[in-house]
Amino acid sequence: MRSLTAGALLLAFGGCGFNAGAIGTAPQIRPGELVNDAAAPPEVASTHGIVTLELAAVINSTNGLPAFLYQGEYVAPTIRVNPGDTIQVDLDNELPPGHGAASDVNLHFHGLNVSPRRPADDVITMFAKSGRTIFYSVPIPATQPPGLYWYHPHIHGQTDNQVGRGGMSGAIVVEGIQRHIPALAKMPERILIVRELGNNGGEVRHHDGAPKGGMASMGLVESPDTAPGPSAGNVPCAPLASGDYITVNSELEPTIRFTPGKPQFFRILNATGHRHIDLTLGDVPMHVVGVDGYPVDGFPGQPSSFTQTHIVVPPAGRIEFFATVTAATELRSRCFDSGPIGDSDPPELLAHLRPYAGSQHAAAVALEPPRAAAPLAVGTVSHAIPPPAATRLVRFSEDAKGFYINGRAYSPNEAPVFVVKVGTVERWTVKNFTLEDHDFHLHQVHFHVEAVNGIADAQPLWRDTVVVPHGTRLAGGGFKPGSITLIADFRDPQIRGTFLFHCHILDHEDGGMMAKIRAI
Numbered sequence: 001m002r003s004l005t006a007g008a009l010l011l012a013f014g015g016c017g018f019n020a021g022a023i024g025t026a027p028q029i030r031p032g033e034l035v036n037d038a039a040a041p042p043e044v045a046s047t048h049g050i051v052t053l054e055l056a057a058v059i060n061s062t063n064g065l066p067a068f069l070y071q072g073e074y075v076a077p078t079i080r081v082n083p084g085d086t087i088q089v090d091l092d093n094e095l096p097p098g099h100g101a102a103s104d105v106n107l108h109f110h111g112l113n114v115s116p117r118r119p120a121d122d123v124i125t126m127f128a129k130s131g132r133t134i135f136y137s138v139p140i141p142a143t144q145p146p147g148l149y150w151y152h153p154h155i156h157g158q159t160d161n162q163v164g165r166g167g168m169s170g171a172i173v174v175e176g177i178q179r180h181i182p183a184l185a186k187m188p189e190r191i192l193i194v195r196e197l198g199n200n201g202g203e204v205r206h207h208d209g210a211p212k213g214g215m216a217s218m219g220l221v222e223s224p225d226t227a228p229g230p231s232a233g234n235v236p237c238a239p240l241a242s243g244d245y246i247t248v249n250s251e252l253e254p255t256i257r258f259t260p261g262k263p264q265f266f267r268i269l270n271a272t273g274h275r276h277i278d279l280t281l282g283d284v285p286m287h288v289v290g291v292d293g294y295p296v297d298g299f300p301g302q303p304s305s306f307t308q309t310h311i312v313v314p315p316a317g318r319i320e321f322f323a324t325v326t327a328a329t330e331l332r333s334r335c336f337d338s339g340p341i342g343d344s345d346p347p348e349l350l351a352h353l354r355p356y357a358g359s360q361h362a363a364a365v366a367l368e369p370p371r372a373a374a375p376l377a378v379g380t381v382s383h384a385i386p387p388p389a390a391t392r393l394v395r396f397s398e399d400a401k402g403f404y405i406n407g408r409a410y411s412p413n414e415a416p417v418f419v420v421k422v423g424t425v426e427r428w429t430v431k432n433f434t435l436e437d438h439d440f441h442l443h444q445v446h447f448h449v450e451a452v453n454g455i456a457d458a459q460p461l462w463r464d465t466v467v468v469p470h471g472t473r474l475a476g477g478g479f480k481p482g483s484i485t486l487i488a489d490f491r492d493p494q495i496r497g498t499f500l501f502h503c504h505i506l507d508h509e510d511g512g513m514m515a516k517i518r519a520i
Contacts (some may be wrong), residue, residue, distance in 0.1 A: 009217060010138040030475060038254035038351060040069065041170065045080040053077060055151070056092040057128075057168070065166040065198045066095060066105075072479040076170030076248065078191060079151070083174060083377060084142040088134055088450055097130035101157050104129060107136055108443070109172065110156035110316060111293045111464045112139050113492050116444055116499035123154035123413065123443075124516070141494050143379030145462075147293035148191075148267045148318040156514070160506035164273020165198030165244065174293065176318070177208040181289060181304055183370040187265040187322055190256065192331075194350060195264030196272040236337035237346045246275070248331075248351045251302065255352040256331070258361050263324045270313045273506035274343045275436070276336040279319065280310040281353070281378075282329035289370065290320035292447060297372060298381055304372045306459060310334060314439040316465045322370075329353050339470030342436035343505075360428050362459055381446065381462055381489060388487065389424035394440075394467060395481075396503065397433040402512040403503065409512025416498060416516040420490045432468045432482040438513065440484065441465045441504040444495040446487040452485070462489075465504055495519050 044053045049343075055068070059069035059072050068076040081087060093105045106127035118126045120138045128134035149172040152163045162168045171191055179183035248254055258264055261331055266286075270277050280285070287305045289296055297304040304319075313319050336345035376382060397404045406417060420426060428447070430440050445463040453469055469482035502514030 024214070028167055037258050038190075038192070038249050038418070040078070040252060041075055041193070041249060042073075042077045044077045044079055046082060046085040049082075049085050050088060051079055051081050051085060052088045052090075053079070053092040054092065058094045059096065060166070063198055066162045066168060067166055068136060068168050068170070070093075076151075076168065078171040078173060080173045080175060081140055083140055083144045083146070083176060085140050087138040087139075087140065088136065088171075091128055092133045093128040093130050095130050101155055102157070102161075104155045105153050105162070106134065106155060107151050109138055109149070109151050110150040111318075111446075112172070112174075113141055113144060113444060113446075113494055115494055116497040118513040119501075120442070122497075123500065127155060140174065141379070141492070143377045143492075144174050145294045145379070145381065146174045146180060146300050147290040147295060148173060148269060148320055149293045150269055150271065150316075150318070156410065157510045160273050160510050161198075163271070164196060164506045167195045167197045167247075167250065167271070169193065169195070169269075169271040171267075172236055174375075177290060177295060179374040180295060180372055180376055181370045182373050183263075183291070184265050184322060187263045188258070188269065188487045190264045192248050192266065192268045192351070193250075193271050194268065194275075194277060195247050195250065196275050197247050197250070198244050235345060236342075237335040238344050239346055246272070246333075246348050246350065253349055253351060255354050257356050258325050258353055260326050260355050261324060263322050265320070265322045267318070267320045268313065269318050270315055272315050274315060274346045275333075275348075276315065276338060276401070276439075277313045277348075277350075278310055278334035278336045278345075278348050280332050280334055281323055281325070282323055282327060282332075284323050285308060286311065286321040286323050287370070288319060290318075291461050292318050292446065292464045294381070295376060296461065296485055297463050298376055298458050298469075299448060300382065300384055301307050302460060304370055305480060312336065312467065314465050314467050314504065315506070316439065316441055317463075326351055328355065339434075339436035341434070342470065379492070381491075385425055385448075385487060385489075387425075388427040389421060390426045392426060392428045394428060394501075395433060396430065396438045396440075396513060398508070398513070399510075403508045405502075405513055405515040408515070410502070410509075410514035414516060416518040418515075419518045419520060420488075422490055422493055422496050422519050424490055426488050426490065427485065428484060428488050429485050430468050432471055433479070435469050435470050437466055437482075438468045438508060439504040440468050440486075440501070442488060442501045442517075443499040444519075445489050445492065447486045450485045450487060490519055 056069040058069045067074045095103050104127045108123045115120050152169040209364040285307050289305045331350045333348040402409050449457045498518045502509045
């Protein structure tokens, strides 16, 4: 279940005398408002192997929430790089001082197989205090698979407010998928970032409609060693009473124009703090070519695509697919049941798809699977997977006080719970001892899921985020945890150092469901 207590401190920033109105503007979002032709974020691309940009962390004057400021606007640019390039970022912290960790900011380069050591993807010790600037230099491996990644702050205790409600996030595109699958180069590309942006005009409410309050008031009673307590009575598809808005590229229900019968290449990022998106394009088949940044055929023995009419994208997940739309339709999220005490994930209209004016209806065309041409760079993930060097057990649990991994809430001063050896793979079993789904995310590396609740995964893929299903009560008072079994890939020498794994439902992460790992 969702808790907003971790973000309450920053909600007060709008009244502390800080005024960002002079340095940025943002459109007022109104329920039901349609914006023609969904605007793409600005882009910054590498030159001579380096991409440079300057971001500022500020308070958005339209809602009092933290935001990125880029070139005078509350928007984060899409970063385009090639394998082997370097991302360089100056991050200026202009958040109001005096609010502890709520005044801090940093960056995580989500999904990239890069160093967890400063000045790269160090989210544990690297951050900027108010009034300071921090510099990132992130070398992208030459073997980085081409696809969609992203960046966002990773301040413990503040990710829900900064990333989830404030929308501090941007896309990273590692180029090369169009060269790998030439058919994609002929298609219009749509980068769509789904966020659940906060609205401070009125009482902030939980997804289940209850006013904000402590976790004890919300029925969170699970613990590592006892079966869960009473259910909060979640209704999975109940409409939200929250003041937050689901947006696409920061617009509410935008319209995407298309030419009927012409395939389009969609690259979609779920940058929400809580929302599972069960994505559908009406009944139009989606030909998936990439998941969480990695091409589908980057997994040994897999074809270059697979086809589905809907696909679940958890918080922080990414999906890349092409589809041929022949008539007006909608991009939607279906209802997702996250468990008896999980957040309500009701159906959502994300965007309208409408033909360009004057275009004619087109007949449906059966597309052949795209053929790969240029091979992917040879890297560790393309090699045959060796036997696991170790097995691990990860236990997700929660109670009225917080969220836990293996019975412990995260502390920045804690030692790593696991020490892994670079050059190996490991088999991890993640068990969910709660009545709500969680979203497992592992920094620096990808993994593939072997089984969900003991059932073999029919579609082997490399991922960096996956849903861990909730547990169930058994007749007679027993409890069966939900589980996933995965193979975590630590073969890449770039990832040597200390990094994190956690639930990417952001208030769960803020509440303690996170732990360190060290690769040696």
